Amino acid sequence: MNLEEMSQLYDFSGRTVAITGGAGILGGEMACALVGCGANVAILDRDPSLADRLMDRLGCGPGCAIVVYADVLKRETLFEAEETIRKEFGPVDTLINAAGGNNPKATTSEDLSFFDLPGEAFRFVFDLNIVGTVMPCQVFGQGMADRGEGVILNISSMAAFLPLTRIPAYSAAKAGVSNFTQWLAVHMAQEYALSIRVNAVAPGFFLTAQNRFLLTDEATGELTPRGRTIIEHTPMGRFGDPAELLGTVLWLLSPASAFVTGIVVPVDGGFSAFSGV
Numbered sequence: 001m002n003l004e005e006m007s008q009l010y011d012f013s014g015r016t017v018a019i020t021g022g023a024g025i026l027g028g029e030m031a032c033a034l035v036g037c038g039a040n041v042a043i044l045d046r047d048p049s050l051a052d053r054l055m056d057r058l059g060c061g062p063g064c065a066i067v068v069y070a071d072v073l074k075r076e077t078l079f080e081a082e083e084t085i086r087k088e089f090g091p092v093d094t095l096i097n098a099a100g101g102n103n104p105k106a107t108t109s110e111d112l113s114f115f116d117l118p119g120e121a122f123r124f125v126f127d128l129n130i131v132g133t134v135m136p137c138q139v140f141g142q143g144m145a146d147r148g149e150g151v152i153l154n155i156s157s158m159a160a161f162l163p164l165t166r167i168p169a170y171s172a173a174k175a176g177v178s179n180f181t182q183w184l185a186v187h188m189a190q191e192y193a194l195s196i197r198v199n200a201v202a203p204g205f206f207l208t209a210q211n212r213f214l215l216t217d218e219a220t221g222e223l224t225p226r227g228r229t230i231i232e233h234t235p236m237g238r239f240g241d242p243a244e245l246l247g248t249v250l251w252l253l254s255p256a257s258a259f260v261t262g263i264v265v266p267v268d269g270g271f272s273a274f275s276g277v
């Protein structure tokens with residue numbers, strides 16, 4: 001393969017990408033990069049106005065973007081979104097499941113012991129991360145199975161490899177996302193088409209709305225003890241920048257990874273490689 005062919009692997013012109021949680025920090029970064037690589041991108045979120053902050057970047061093309069309401073926990077809204085995208089861009093051939101996150105009510109603290117964590121908070125985090133990944137895979141994966149091609153990218157976490165303190169629901173849920181990624185990769189290849197691939201990225205620590213309250217002090221912006229521990233445990237010594245996920249994301253979505261399915265790639269500044277000693 002020559003260099004020109006190599007660079008064409010990252011030309012996403014004509015591809016239709018749906019990103020759940022696409023108005024969020026990481027999903028939004030992926031949406032902008034994919035539009036920049038020529039894709040038609042549908043940003044799915046339960047609050048479409050969150051995507052307003054992305055409009056300037058999305059408008060630069062060469063691909064196009066639309067913002068579509070969808071709640072990953074309400075199947076009918078996913079079907080409606082699928083229909084809207086199909087009418088606008090054609091069938092979805094690439095799905096990124098970026099909706100997910102933790103919740104303070106499912107987080108142990110000095111004021112909230114493990115024994116007092118409410119069942120509904122646990123259920124909320126499980127549902128958002130697992131059901132909220134499985135259901136879009138059902139709704140958009142069906143079309144991929146019918147057409148015999150497609151790519152799915154899930155978002156796991158460092159918490160999936162070894163659980164992180166204080167967030168038992170999120171850790172278990174993300175371990176479930178990694179496990180489901182492997183399961184679906186095998187299922188799609190064996191039951192539907194060899195060219196449907198399912199992978200995941202496991203981001204290290206990127207400061208976003210969902211973890212800011214754990215990693216930085218709300219009043220001062222200084223690192224919390226937990227934030228400091230993370231930095232000390234990250235050989236590269238800093239939080240990630242969302243743009244630093246893009247190389248791995250584009251690789252996993254592109255034909256450059258045509259023989260890669262069922263893997264979870266850490267993008268973590270070395271966090272998962274470091275024993276702490």
Ligand SMILES: NC(=O)c1ccc[n+]([C@@H]2O[C@H](COP(=O)([O-])OP(=O)(O)OC[C@H]3O[C@@H](n4cnc5c(N)ncnc54)[C@H](OP(=O)(O)O)[C@@H]3O)[C@@H](O)[C@H]2O)c1
Pocket residue numbers: 020021022023024025026027044045046047050070071072073097098099100101102128132155156157158202203204205206207208209210211
């Ligand atoms: N940031 C990190 O360091 C990090 C590390 C590892 C993994 N991750 C994972 O990466 C993914 C993206 O996280 P992020 O940091 O970009 O967080 P984020 O900025 O909070 O983005 C998540 C987006 O999903 C949306 N969302 C929440 N519930 C939804 C639902 N039921 N239906 C549709 N959309 C929904 C959120 O909207 P609302 O704002 O309305 O809730 C938000 O726009 C998550 O799976 C997260 O667990 C993040």
